[in-house]
Amino acid sequence: MSTLSERILGAPAGAYVDRDVDIAFAHDGTGVLTLEALREMGVERLPRPGRLRLIFDHIVPANTGTTATLQAELRAFARVSGIPLSDAGCGICHQVMSEGLVRPGMIVVGADSHTCTAGAFGAFATGVGATDMAAIWASGGTWFRVPETIAINLSGNLSGAAEPKDVALTYVARLGMEGATYRALEFAGEGVRGISMDGRLTLCNMAVETGAKAGIFYADDLTLSYLADYGVKASPQVPEECRYERTLDIDLDDIVPLVAVPHRVDTVREAEEIAGTRLDQVFVGTCTNGRYEDLERFARIVRGKKVAVRTLVFPASRAVLSRAIKTGILADIVDAGCVVGPPGCGPCLGAHAGVLGEGEVCLSTANRNFKNRMGVGGEIYLSSVATAAVSALAGEIAVPEVA
Numbered sequence: 001m002s003t004l005s006e007r008i009l010g011a012p013a014g015a016y017v018d019r020d021v022d023i024a025f026a027h028d029g030t031g032v033l034t035l036e037a038l039r040e041m042g043v044e045r046l047p048r049p050g051r052l053r054l055i056f057d058h059i060v061p062a063n064t065g066t067t068a069t070l071q072a073e074l075r076a077f078a079r080v081s082g083i084p085l086s087d088a089g090c091g092i093c094h095q096v097m098s099e100g101l102v103r104p105g106m107i108v109v110g111a112d113s114h115t116c117t118a119g120a121f122g123a124f125a126t127g128v129g130a131t132d133m134a135a136i137w138a139s140g141g142t143w144f145r146v147p148e149t150i151a152i153n154l155s156g157n158l159s160g161a162a163e164p165k166d167v168a169l170t171y172v173a174r175l176g177m178e179g180a181t182y183r184a185l186e187f188a189g190e191g192v193r194g195i196s197m198d199g200r201l202t203l204c205n206m207a208v209e210t211g212a213k214a215g216i217f218y219a220d221d222l223t224l225s226y227l228a229d230y231g232v233k234a235s236p237q238v239p240e241e242c243r244y245e246r247t248l249d250i251d252l253d254d255i256v257p258l259v260a261v262p263h264r265v266d267t268v269r270e271a272e273e274i275a276g277t278r279l280d281q282v283f284v285g286t287c288t289n290g291r292y293e294d295l296e297r298f299a300r301i302v303r304g305k306k307v308a309v310r311t312l313v314f315p316a317s318r319a320v321l322s323r324a325i326k327t328g329i330l331a332d333i334v335d336a337g338c339v340v341g342p343p344g345c346g347p348c349l350g351a352h353a354g355v356l357g358e359g360e361v362c363l364s365t366a367n368r369n370f371k372n373r374m375g376v377g378g379e380i381y382l383s384s385v386a387t388a389a390v391s392a393l394a395g396e397i398a399v400p401e402v403a
């Protein structure tokens with residue numbers, strides 16, 4: 001009788017286990033540090049390069065000569081070591097993982113904290129540091145302490161303008177930024193069924209904002225049909241009776257549009273309470289909310305209208321961008337006056353495109369609003385896509401009525 005994390009890691013909570021990993025990836029930022037650590041360790045050959053991956057997403061295309069040189073070095077390393085490389089323009093590592101690479105039951109590690117996103121497929125997926133990643137690349141495996149699990153028990157259905165992002169902000173606010181440290185969050189209950197795969201990815205993505213190692217859903221029919229579109233065959237995972245450390249009940253019928261206010265992601269208000277807050281920028285994208293369903297929802301709201309404030313839209317991957325072009329929603333977004341950027345992290349971490357100036361205020365669909373993250377002196381509010389869309393049209397924080 002095990003939690004899903006216990007089942008995948010093959011031991012009860014609290015145990016330490018050594019496991020091979022199915023996928024171990026790094027991006028352009030942490031890849032540079034991983035390579036540096038490998039060189040310091042004197043590692044020359046990597047045993048299973050096919051299970052490793054480099055994905056360029058954080059600063060793409062390169063913003064300075066120094067960045068370009070580091071990326072060129074990493075590219076050359078991938079070539080000689082046989083590591084598959086997804087180069088600039090492919091999209092955010094977590095989105096690339098979710099497009100047919102991750103399967104139920106896998107153990108996935110990534111040198112990025114939001115690796116927990118892949119738990120949406122019933123995989124145990126967690127972020128590690130670059131030095132740990134170097135050791136994993138050199139050996140093919142690592143140790144884990146099997147986490148205790150907090151169940152997030154979902155009931156009911158989302159209604160009105162509420163989105164999975166509002167559910168994520170709800171559990172982050174209720175658990176707090178350290179409330180689930182070293183735990184796994186397992187999404188359970190009848191309410192799970194009504195949440196799309198894109199929505200499940202959003203929910204798992206924010207698990208790390210509570211300190212959790214992983215966020216995880218059982219693979220069900222929806223998971224299997226999503227994966228089938230990528231040519232991946234998988235079996236469902238049937239939940240067992242198991243012991244959770246605690247259970248957090250969330251009734252989806254009660255969820256309303258929410259906003260995390262500066263500078264903590266667990267400081268959450270109803271959008272209604274802070275409506276009218278003046279904005280300098282709206283940012284739609286990231287590994288939290290840059291997927292096709294998000295862009296479609298955004299386009300539906302801004303179609304035929306004009307945004308009243310600088311609005312940046314960065315699709316999470318090439319596949320998302322391509323689909324948005326083919327279905328025509330990208331034209332709606334551009335015609336509404338938005339700036340569309342290349343697939344990748346974009347302004348999320350304040351490294352390039354879309355950096356905020358001193359005192360500027362941004363409403364973003366990302367997962368973090370730490371002080372100075374998008375630029376020194378900038379202020380970040382976090383919301384759903386629908387809230388971002390109506391706010392972009394209003395030039396100030398506004399409350400969406402229908403998603």
Ligand SMILES: CC(C)[C@H](C(=O)O)[C@@H](O)C(=O)O
Nearest residue numbers: 029030058111112113114349
């Ligand atoms: C740059 C990277 C190490 C970092 C992370 O791991 O989360 C980034 O993706 C972020 O969101 O802050």
Ligand code: SF4
Nearest residue numbers: 114286287345348349
């Ligand atoms: S989109 Fe933002 S949160 Fe996600 S991996 Fe990139 S920088 Fe990190």
